[in-house]
Amino acid sequence: MNLKGKTVLIGVSGSIAAYKIAGLVSMLKKQEANVLVAMTENAKNFINPITFETLTNNKCLIETFDRNFEFKTEHISVAKQADLVVIAPATANVIGKIANGIADDMLTTTTMACRCKKLIAPAMNTDMYENPIVQDNIDKLKHFGYEIIEPNCGRLACGDVGKGKMAEPEEILEYISKEIMYEKDLVGKKVLVTAGPTIEKIDDVRFLSNHSTR
Numbered sequence: 001m002n003l004k005g006k007t008v009l010i011g012v013s014g015s016i017a018a019y020k021i022a023g024l025v026s027m028l029k030k031q032e033a034n035v036l037v038a039m040t041e042n043a044k045n046f047i048n049p050i051t052f053e054t055l056t057n058n059k060c061l062i063e064t065f066d067r068n069f070e071f072k073t074e075h076i077s078v079a080k081q082a083d084l085v086v087i088a089p090a091t092a093n094v095i096g097k098i099a100n101g102i103a104d105d106m107l108t109t110t111t112m113a114c115r116c117k118k119l120i121a122p123a124m125n126t127d128m129y130e131n132p133i134v135q136d137n138i139d140k141l142k143h144f145g146y147e148i149i150e151p152n153c154g155r156l157a158c159g160d161v162g163k164g165k166m167a168e169p170e171e172i173l174e175y176i177s178k179e180i181m182y183e184k185d186l187v188g189k190k191v192l193v194t195a196g197p198t199i200e201k202i203d204d205v206r207f208l209s210n211h212s213t214r
């Protein structure tokens with residue numbers, strides 16, 4: 001698998017699962033992807049931006065109004081570069097903000113500006129995950145074309161056992177490669193499934209057919 005020429009924007013929010021994203025970023029770099037990381041302020045409590053900057057060779061995007069760069073409207077230029085956005089881990093808070101059109105930090109503002117496909121990998125305590133408000137926000141994201149990478153069941157960092165454990169980096173990588181590696185060469189094509197043999201005319205005399213299978 002090679003992701004050369006592809007830019008993946010990873011959004012990291014304030015969950016204990018944030019440390020796992022260093023592994024994901026490292027795997028993406030091995031596939032030669034260009035990786036940009038946008039973090040929330042709260043995510044910095046869980047992983048240091050220097051880790052991502054060292055792994056990606058790119059500056060971590062944290063502050064919307066950061067003036068310490070060559071001038072361009074950064075959230076827009078980053079959004080235009082991205083072939084795919086992956087928000088992992090996605091907190092209940094970030095899911096709620098994106099689902100409701102709130103763009104009050106670099107991660108949510110850039111996500112709002114991205115036209116490309118977006119994958120969301122929720123990570124949270126089971127009670128938070130099963131909260132109907134969170135479920136409603138997830139449904140809303142699905143409705144708007146965001147793809148949810150379902151969290152796993154297991155022992156959570158808080159000691160509870162249940163659903164809410166972020167999908168493992170290898171699983172997230174699988175989603176990413178499915179999304180940007182393979183050409184969507186069946187998009188727009190109509191497929192006819194028949195229940196018996198079919199005959200396709202080659203010329204006035206010959207035809208191609210197949211045995212009927214049951």
Ligand SMILES: Cc1cc2nc3c(=O)[nH]c(=O)nc-3n(C[C@H](O)[C@H](O)[C@H](O)COP(=O)(O)O)c2cc1C
Nearest residue numbers: 013014015016040042043091092093094123124125
């Ligand atoms: C130790 C610790 C672990 C946390 N883990 C999660 C988590 O996995 N998922 C989540 O939704 N919130 C978690 N939170 C709460 C969020 O950090 C909090 O809601 C924060 O406001 C999220 O900010 P952000 O979405 O801007 O990153 C955790 C908080 C602490 C103190």
